[in-house]
Amino acid sequence: DQQVKQNSPSLSVQEGRISILNCDYTNSMFDYFLWYKKYPAEGPTFLISISSIKDKNEDGRFTVFLNKSAKHLSLHIVPSQPGDSAVYFCVSSNTGKLIFGQGTTLQVKP
Amino acid sequence: DGGITQSPKYLFRKEGQNVTLSCEQNLNHDAMYWYRQDPGQGLRLIYYSQIVNDFQKGDIAEGYSVSREKKESFPLTVTSAQKNPTAFYLCASSIQPIGYTFGSGTRLTVV
Numbered sequence: 001d002q003q004v005k006q007n008s009p010s011l012s013v014q015e016g017r018i019s020i021l022n023c024d025y026t027n028s029m030f031d032y033f034l035w036y037k038k039y040p041a042e043g044p045t046f047l048i049s050i051s052s053i054k055d056k057n058e059d060g061r062f063t064v065f066l067n068k069s070a071k072h073l074s075l076h077i078v079p080s081q082p083g084d085s086a087v088y089f090c091v092s093s094n095t096g097k098l099i100f101g102q103g104t105t106l107q108v109k110p
Numbered sequence: 111d112g113g114i115t116q117s118p119k120y121l122f123r124k125e126g127q128n129v130t131l132s133c134e135q136n137l138n139h140d141a142m143y144w145y146r147q148d149p150g151q152g153l154r155l156i157y158y159s160q161i162v163n164d165f166q167k168g169d170i171a172e173g174y175s176v177s178r179e180k181k182e183s184f185p186l187t188v189t190s191a192q193k194n195p196t197a198f199y200l201c202a203s204s205i206q207p208i209g210y211t212f213g214s215g216t217r218l219t220v221v
Contacts, residue, residue, distance in 0.1 A: 041198075102151055
């Protein structure tokens with residue numbers, strides 16, 4: 001039972017354009033949502049988070065939107081840069097336990 | 111510099127062998143976790159420990175064992191009972207829900 005779903009396994013965008021990564025979840029009890037970025041053969045690194053009581057959080061080029069009624073969140077990266085090419089995991093937190101989506105591989109082309 | 115160290119980076123195991131993956135942290139975090147990553151899948155929780163001398167099974171604990179004798183260390187043993195051990199293993203620690211720090215991972219291959 002996949003509680004956090006990233007339905008797009010890959011995404012390719014041109015440098016300078018916006019990247020939008022999507023995520024759906026099933027459990028309305030999740031208290032935090034996070035995005036982690038992962039390069040091959042490395043551990044994930046924290047990117048940005050949002051509390052379930054908010055609908056938007058912005059940090060530089062990264063913005064996360066949360067739509068609780070639709071149980072959907074998205075990560076916007078603008079402008080996209082080649083160094084953003086990585087796997088992005090949508091993660092939910094339930095009383096401290098992390099639940100990972102399958103990941104979306106983002107490729108930003110120069 | 112504080113962080114999490116996983117060793118070795120690459121590990122090869124013969125069929126029927128037990129192997130132990132090391133995870134050490136100097137962040138003074140109480141909680142530590144082991145995840146497994148397979149191609150096309152997210153990270154799945156194997157075991158976690160919220161305090162010394164205590165640990166809990168995660169979603170895919172079968173064929174694995176852990177110990178937590180020290181706050182800094184949370185080794186994972188992949189036993190011969192694990193039917194498909196080839197994967198990328200990640201250790202993490204945290205002090206609060208969004209304060210997770212991950213190690214750089216160990217890639218285990220069965221030969």
